[in-house]
Amino acid sequence: MATTMRSLWFDSHPLDIPAPAVPLPGSHYDVVVAGGGLTGLTTAVLLARAGKKVAVLEARSVGAVATGNTTAKVSLLQGTTLSGIAEHQSTEVLQAYVTANRDGQAWLAQYLDERDVGYQRRSAWTYATTAEGAAALEKEAAACHTAELPVTWQDTTELPYPVSGALSLDEQIQVHPLEVLGALAGELHERGGVIYEGVRLLDAKSGSPLSVHTTGGSLRTEQLVLATGVPVLDRGGYFARLTGHRSYALAFRMPAETGSAHAAPQGMYLSADAPGRSLRTAPVDGEEYLLVGGNGHMVGRANSPRGAVLDLEAWTRRHFPGAARTHSWSAQDYRAADHVPYIGALPRGGGNIYLATAFNKWGMTNGVAAALALSSEILGGQMAWADTLTRRSVTLNGVLSGVMDNLDIGARMGTDWASAELNALPDYPPSEGHGVVGRSGGKPVGESTVDGVTRRVSAVCPHLGGVLRWNDAECSWDCPLHASRFAADGTLLEGPAVSDLPVND
Ligand SMILES: Cc1cc2nc3c(=O)[nH]c(=O)nc-3n(C[C@H](O)[C@H](O)[C@H](O)COP(=O)(O)OP(=O)(O)OC[C@H]3O[C@@H](n4cnc5c(N)ncnc54)[C@H](O)[C@@H]3O)c2cc1C
Ligand code: FES
CATH class of the missing domain: 2.102.10.10 (Rieske [2Fe-2S] iron-sulphur domain)
Known part of the structure; x- marks a missing residue:
């Protein structure tokens, strides 16, 4: 298992990004985007559409970090995220967060329709198996109500084990994340944008233009976007305000005769109780896989990550007898103390460096929302919700x-x-x-x-x-x-x- 952890996504849809014809050293761009995940590529496409000359620098390969190893639910019902935000933030911030995610989800769905990329509409579920979990669900239901998200309380689910309650939201989306990145990279290429894979951003000297130092040489740019997961060049000290959370995902082939207890659930599920359990199906090359995620922990703090993977597999076999594991992988994402992303100009960045981070494992909507906000800011516009999220102050609870x-x-x-x-x-x-x-x-x-x-x-x-x-x-x-x-x-x-x-x- 050790060295062969590879996601179902990379196995089924490897990307082939054309190398740019222009040598990197000495080049000059309107905008350089560091990071070839969903946030970076969406930002680059939006700016290229507006006529900007754009380059993406990707330290590894497109999708290599979070986006190619996600579970890729594009959902507004996000476990117990909204009650987590409500605990630390004002109603205005909570509503701005949901509006941002709604805009991100709507943009992505329309984009996939336009580019003829397949996705599935599914109901999203947050479920509990304990009394404590049910109490957390009640808080989430209240936060959803405040944010005008029409969730429904359910007493039963299609899961093969009893629940103490569940919330559901219809008409959410699940995607194959590398098909999404492939479409974005294709459009960027069509519009004259370039992607340098294997090139790491190391430093940027302030000025106009900025002088950018990378492992592939130096270049100049008018604007720089840090879509690197956790921000590098951290003049705002964000690394100290974020925590990195790693978790595990497994794909299973289901037995051919799927009696009701064995069938893969068709909704997208996330548990409110710990340890976390995330479930969805993934249709790949005519076969339907069951994806199971969970057993998350802070990065570098688990005694045995391997034990976490084995435990997740044993749990799945117990509840879905006959399921055969085909893939296992892992990824991490970052969380702010108040559970709200940071999107906007980098403090002490001279006004032409931007960042997007802390998506708290909900970057399929938040990453696209960040791209909408940052591209709009660079082009001289503004999204009202982005302003609210940027201006927010962190409550005493969050600071503590x-x-x-x-x-x-x-x-x-x-x-x-x-x-x-x-x-x-x-x-x-x-x-x-x-x-x-x-x-x-x-x-x-x-x-x-x-x-x-x-x-x-x-x-x-x-x-x-x-x-x-x-x-x-x-x-x-x-x-x-x-x-x-x-x-x-x-x-x-x-x-x-x-x-x-x-x-x-
Ligand atoms: C296990 C797991 C499951 C998840 N499931 C979901 C889900 O179901 N739904 C959902 O909405 N979200 C989910 N998420 C979160 C979501 O996947 C991420 O928030 C999202 O993919 C982040 O995209 P990104 O482009 O910001 O970051 P990334 O995809 O991590 O991209 C950042 C890129 O920047 C590159 N980079 C880093 N440093 C440099 C540098 N110095 N120079 C150049 N490039 C650099 C990296 O190599 C990387 O490719 C999940 C996350 C995890 C960990
Ligand atoms: S000391 Fe900061 S990541 Fe290791």
């Missing part, structure tokens, strides 16, 4: 929960340094798929064995010095501070860091 997360992070950092300093690396290399952090030359060093190769890398995160932990599901080094992740050989995978781990020979 951010502080608590940071205290927890600080405590963990201290403990890990201490234990890494105390224990020397073992004499023998770790067994296949395992990694260990220990002291070598007075510094924390990570040693792992993957596909028969034992490697040593610095176990100190190049972002702000967190001590990394081994992720035994994905064979990666994960940072418990602000969620950067690195491959076993030290290559940066994601997060706010912008450099690889030094190799320790």
Whole structure:
């Protein structure tokens, strides 16, 4: 399992992005977008439509991080998100959030219709299996009512286990995220935009134009959009206000004779209780798969991510006997203390750098909404809801929960340094798929064995010095501070860091 986690999406619809004919060094653009996920590509398309000369810089490959590994429900009923926002924010902000998501969903549906990309209309469900969960549902129902979202209370569902209550919302959408990205990349290409894959944004010097430094050379641009998940070039200190949450997804082939207890549910489901459970179907190449997600945790804070995957698989087999796992994968997204995304100009960015982050696992609507807001701002317009979200202040509750997360992070950092300093690396290399952090030359060093190769890398995160932990599901080094992740050989995978781990020979 360890090195082969790959999403159903990438397996069924790999993307082939044409390399730009224009060499990157020395080029000049109206807008450079860093990040080739849903947010970045939608922003780039909207700006290219308005006649802007646009380049997308993608550190890995299009869709490689969250968008290609999502569960891709495009829904306005979002688990218990609205009651989470209502707890921290005003009714005005809650309503602006729902309007933003409604606009994002409507834009995406129309886009897929226009580009002839398939999707399915499904009802969305948030369900509870405990009394506590049912109480959370009641709060969510109240928040939905405030936000004028017409949800219905249900006592039963099509799920093969009893519920203590559920909310449903009809006419929501589920997509294949790489088909969506493929359509956006195609339109961008038609309109003269370019995508540089394998090029990481490293720095931008203020000015007009901005001077942008990347792993592929330097270029200039009038405007820069950071659609990088968590923002890099973080002059606003966003990494400290966000928490990174990783979770797991599995795809299953269902048994041919689907009696009622075995049938894949046709709605899109999310549990209100912990541990989280997310279900939907995915029609791919004439076959219907059941997707099951859940067992999320803060990045770098689970003792055994592999255990989380196995547990999710066992849970699915228990409730859907005969289901056969075909794929397993994992991804992370970021949450603000008040559960509302940050979209707009980067503080101290000189007015020509923008960011979009903290979609809290609802970026299929929020990412498109962010693209609508940012492109409109760059073109001199404004979305009223974007103004409300940007101007919001964070309540005392929100501040306190951010502080608590940071205290927890600080405590963990201290403990890990201490234990890494105390224990020397073992004499023998770790067994296949395992990694260990220990002291070598007075510094924390990570040693792992993957596909028969034992490697040593610095176990100190190049972002702000967190001590990394081994992720035994994905064979990666994960940072418990602000969620950067690195491959076993030290290559940066994601997060706010912008450099690889030094190799320790
Ligand atoms: C397990 C899971 C399930 C989810 N399910 C749903 C769901 O059902 N519905 C929903 O609405 N949302 C869901 N989400 C959330 C949603 O997938 C994300 O919010 C959304 O995909 C974010 O898109 P993005 O374009 O902002 O980020 P990404 O897709 O992560 O794209 C950012 C890109 O920036 C690139 N990058 C990073 N740094 C640099 C740099 N320095 N230079 C250049 N490029 C860089 C990365 O390589 C990456 O490709 C889920 C998230 C997870 C983790
Ligand atoms: S991601 Fe900030 S210290 Fe590692």
